[in-house]
Amino acid sequence: xxxxxxxxxxxxxxxxxxxxxxxxxxxxxxxxxxxxxxxxxxxxxxxxxxxxxxxxxxxxxxxxxxxxxxxxxxxxxxxxxxxxxxxxxxxxxxxxxxxxxxxxxxxxxxxxxxxxxxxxxxxxxxxxxxxxxxxxxxxxxxxxxxxxxxxxxxxxxxxxxxxxxxxxxxxxxxxxxxxxxxxxxxxxxxxxxxxxxxxxxxxxxxxxxxxxxxxxxxxxxxxxxx
Amino acid sequence: xxxxxxxxxxxxxxxxxxxxxxxxxxxxxxxxxxxxxxxxxxxxxxxxxxxxxxxxxxxxxxxxxxxxxxxxxxxxxxxxxxxxxxxxxxxxxxxxxxxxxxxxxxxxxxxxxxxxxxxxxxxxxxxxxxxxxxxxxxxxxxxxxxxxxxxxxxxxxxxxxxxxxxxxxxxxxxxxxxxxxxxxxxxxxxxxxxxxxxxxxxxxxxxxxxxxxxxxxxxxxxxxxx
DNA sequence: TACTTAATGTGAAAAAATTCACAAAAACAC
DNA sequence: GTGTTTTTGTGAATTTTTTCACATTAAGTA
Numbered sequence: 252x253x254x255x256x257x258x259x260x261x262x263x264x265x266x267x268x269x270x271x272x273x274x275x276x277x278x279x280x281x282x283x284x285x286x287x288x289x290x291x292x293x294x295x296x297x298x299x300x301x302x303x304x305x306x307x308x309x310x311x312x313x314x315x316x317x318x319x320x321x322x323x324x325x326x327x328x329x330x331x332x333x334x335x336x337x338x339x340x341x342x343x344x345x346x347x348x349x350x351x352x353x354x355x356x357x358x359x360x361x362x363x364x365x366x367x368x369x370x371x372x373x374x375x376x377x378x379x380x381x382x383x384x385x386x387x388x389x390x391x392x393x394x395x396x397x398x399x400x401x402x403x404x405x406x407x408x409x410x411x412x413x414x415x416x417x418x419x420x421x422x423x424x425x426x427x428x429x430x431x432x433x434x435x436x437x438x439x440x441x442x443x444x445x446x447x448x449x450x451x452x453x454x455x456x457x458x459x460x461x462x463x464x465x466x467x468x469x470x471x472x473x474x475x476x477x
Numbered sequence: 478x479x480x481x482x483x484x485x486x487x488x489x490x491x492x493x494x495x496x497x498x499x500x501x502x503x504x505x506x507x508x509x510x511x512x513x514x515x516x517x518x519x520x521x522x523x524x525x526x527x528x529x530x531x532x533x534x535x536x537x538x539x540x541x542x543x544x545x546x547x548x549x550x551x552x553x554x555x556x557x558x559x560x561x562x563x564x565x566x567x568x569x570x571x572x573x574x575x576x577x578x579x580x581x582x583x584x585x586x587x588x589x590x591x592x593x594x595x596x597x598x599x600x601x602x603x604x605x606x607x608x609x610x611x612x613x614x615x616x617x618x619x620x621x622x623x624x625x626x627x628x629x630x631x632x633x634x635x636x637x638x639x640x641x642x643x644x645x646x647x648x649x650x651x652x653x654x655x656x657x658x659x660x661x662x663x664x665x666x667x668x669x670x671x672x673x674x675x676x677x678x679x680x681x682x683x684x685x686x687x688x689x690x691x692x693x694x695x696x697x698x699x700x701x702x703x
Numbered sequence: 704t705a706c707t708t709a710a711t712g713t714g715a716a717a718a719a720a721t722t723c724a725c726a727a728a729a730a731c732a733c
Numbered sequence: 734g735t736g737t738t739t740t741t742g743t744g745a746a747t748t749t750t751t752t753c754a755c756a757t758t759a760a761g762t763a
Binding site: 513514524528529531537541543544 | 738739741742743
């Protein structure tokens with residue numbers, strides 16, 4: 252019997268994002284090129300993994316010369332996003348929604364929250380510069396801004412309804428902070444973020460004093476890796 | 478060459494959390510027992526997966542009778558957490574930190590943020606009921622409340638320093654919202670949450686209109702699964 | 704230029720995760 | 734009580750992911 256999950260983000264893609272963050276950091280530190288080895292250290296993966304991931308996304312370096320950081324970053328930006336701006340909407344202006352609407356890092360990465368929605372649009376209006384609309388204007392605004400991606404930060408109970416409305420309005424991708432499995436048509440991708448689970452899983456490991464493989468020996472992380 | 482990553486949360490454990498959320502929902506809907514099939518539908522995985530995961534955590538059902546929801550939930554709570562309360566601290570009271578400190582779902586799951594910290598403890602003091610301390614009191618308070626798990630919601634630049642301080646104070650598990658790979662001793666578990674990456678990966682898929690396997694056919698999700 | 708060294712890129716091998724498939728047990732029917 | 738059906742639980746098979754290993758290429762050196 253097949254798996255029904257609409258999962259999700261491939262590991263290799265997740266790591267590409269990770270690599271990019273590392274590259275930006277290394278660049279800020281004044282570096283101009285990296286080897287798979289360097290980047291692997293920074294990202295906490297194996298050099299083979301880095302190369303394999305690059306290979307999957309058809310990113311090439313120079314043999315012996317490693318990778319030029321700027322080229323890598325440009326490739327990542329251009330190939331994946333074509334330097335576009337992305338218009339996002341956010342539904343649910345509770346505490347979390349409000350915080351997300353103010354999260355400046357989204358903007359730094361060209362992800363632009365053009366509008367937010369709430370059943371009570373007056374609630375947070377004073378606290379944010381991004382417009383807060385009532386749910387009745389969802390479709391209109393999504394279509395006006397050609398929004399394809401939305402963030403759901405509403406309570407569990409209303410998440411599916413909001414999701415359905417978003418999909419009806421033309422949204423094709425959702426980051427869902429409500430702890431429910433949203434039912435969507437197959438061409439709509441959902442990425443779930445469950446803050447409680449993140450915390451609880453850490454608690455579980457701490458509780459069980461689980462030793463994580465490959466870290467038995469801290470030297471591995473910092474020392475000579477030959 | 479070995480992998481250096483301090484990764485992380487096993488898939489099966491993540492799914493156990495997912496199952497629990499589903500079970501709570503099903504219970505609220507009035508159900509008393511489930512079959513692996515039912516739960517799988519709700520959780521968006523295969524029934525085999527459910528049983529395999531249960532098997533890994535040594536959770537047993539009754540042949541032909543399925544699983545009693547209350548028993549399952551109790552097993553999950555008792556075996557994993559022994560109904561303990563967990564004292565957490567949160568470092569970084571920016572927008573995100575403030576939102577997390579107010580996230581009521583943590584409390585519902587017995588995860589109790591006993592204190593928060595910020596370089597400027599007066600900044601958010603008026604806006605929250607949880608005490609906000611300066612960084613100088615980190616160690617004292619962590620030790621007083623026997624805190625083992627912390628949330629880092631500080632800017633990237635100071636994350637490693639905060640992490641080091643937490644570890645020195647006795648913290649064994651960290652949920653890290655800063656987009657850096659934290660370096661920790663091997664007995665400290667770190668779980669990274671990168672909000673930008675979550676959003677960007679969705680954008681990537683939407684952009685590429687990637688069809689997710691197993692969902693080509695929506696009937697699979699709702700229809701007869703024989 | 705030829706020789707050495709150091710890094711990439713990628714099939715092959717190994718490991719891990721998932722799905723299959725079926726024996727075993729429990730519920731139900733008659 | 735016997736037979737039938739349904740669902741669990743788990744080794745085996747399969748698929749996916751990661752790591753290994755090495756041929757290939759480029760840079761440096763004399």
